[in-house]
Amino acid sequence: MSLFPKSLKKTSLAAARRLYTELQQTQRQAHYNQQAQAVLRAVESQRGPTDRSAVRQADEYAREVLGSTRYAPWLHVYAAVSGSFREGWIPDNYYGLVVDPHKSGEVAKVALIKSFTNRILNTEALPDLAYVIDGLCYARDYRPVSQRELADILFARDDRAVFKADNSYQGRSVSFMTREDFPAEGHLPLPDGVFQAPIRxxxxxxxxxxxxxxxxxxxxxxxxxxxxxxxxxxxxxxxxxxxxxxxxxxxxxxxxxxxxxxxxxxxxxxxxxxxxxxxxxxxxxxxxxxxxxxxxxxxxxxxxxxxxxxxxxxxxxxxxxxxxxxxxxxxRYNDIKFSEATRGPCFRGLGWENLWRQHAAA
Missing domain, CATH: 3.30.470 (D-amino Acid Aminotransferase; Chain A, domain 1)
Structure with a gap:
């Protein structure tokens, strides 16, 4: 018989999960702000120190509107790039830690599954040619095809095809392939992903x-x-x-x-x-x-x-x-910091600046 009642176990487990989540958040905050500080140094090395009044406004806005001065470093970057402070900016770390998880949730993960994208979007604008799913090859209409058929599909118009693995982003796991890369039979050493035609x-x-x-x-x-x-x-x-x-x-x-x-x-x-x-x-x-x-x-x-x-x-x-x-x-965490710094604030009127209150109460 356990020495601890079930209710105590559940309470301890919940507390451990909260602690782990808080630790993750702290680490991510540190990472975001280290990036901001590095960018700020690069900008100021070319343009000189950021206007001090803009820095003070950024600090006050982070504290009073966004709930914490932890969000100030990216506001400093925006002010350094634009030359002044602009009310309504969404800092990169606030977007990643508050807006993105609160508004997008689990459904946003599907965008990383490139072999599934056309099933959702269903658009001719995608240059998809074929897919690899669980080691099997499929045509654009998700019809199973042999590796020989796959090669014929991929190189019917071009001598190269682009392969993008699922769960990749920012150019990672992207490669160009030719017909010689595809054996007629045997194991195809590729993860799940999509083949696309090169864009002219x-x-x-x-x-x-x-x-x-x-x-x-x-x-x-x-x-x-x-x-x-x-x-x-x-x-x-x-x-x-x-x-x-x-x-x-x-x-x-x-x-x-x-x-x-x-x-x-x-x-x-x-x-x-x-x-x-x-x-x-x-x-x-x-x-x-x-x-x-x-x-x-x-x-x-x-x-x-x-x-x-x-x-x-x-x-x-x-x-x-x-x-x-x-x-x-x-x-998931689509980049907004460049647009905010150069032409922002881009997202005023959406209520994102208030989400931290709901996030804190959750």
């Missing part, structure tokens, strides 16, 4: 990012009345030595979400500012993304079909036939 990008993007397909990130959010709105956009460009756009080396340029015009200032991966692509030498000022309205309408329409997720980041490109091609979607 529109000349606008090819001029700016000739080595890697440029990525247009469009962020949509659910309004309080249930409608979907485009809240932010930015363009990610590759470097000359990259075959895909990589976070460790990319160039980012904010985009006007209303008309698709590029800002005149871009940012290297370490947040240093530039006014032209460092490899191509093309300046950002005066450039407007072609068929931008078509791309934003696609993102709004797809998001409207998934209202469970309040905020989504869509990665796409316009192809040589002037059509938007969707690379992937991001539901």
């Amino acid at each position: 990008q529109h000349g606008f993007f090819a001029a700016l990012s000739p080595s890697a397909t440029a990525t247009l990130r469009i962020t949509t959010a659910r309004e309080l009345d249930g409608s979907i709105a485009v809240k932010a956009a930015y363009l990610r460009l590759g470097r000359v030595d990259d075959d895909i756009v990589r976070s460790r080396s990319h160039v980012r340029v904010a985009v006007d979400p209303a008309i698709g015009a590029l800002d005149e200032t871009g940012f290297l991966h370490d947040w240093r500012t530039i006014d032209a692509h460092p490899d191509t030498g093309l300046r950002f000022a005066g450039r407007v993304i072609p068929h931008f309205a078509t791309a934003t309408q696609l993102c709004r329409s797809l998001h409207q079909g998934c209202p469970h997720m309040p905020c989504l980041g869509w990665d796409l490109c316009i192809d040589e036939d002037d059509q938007p091609r969707l690379m992937e979607w991001n539901a």
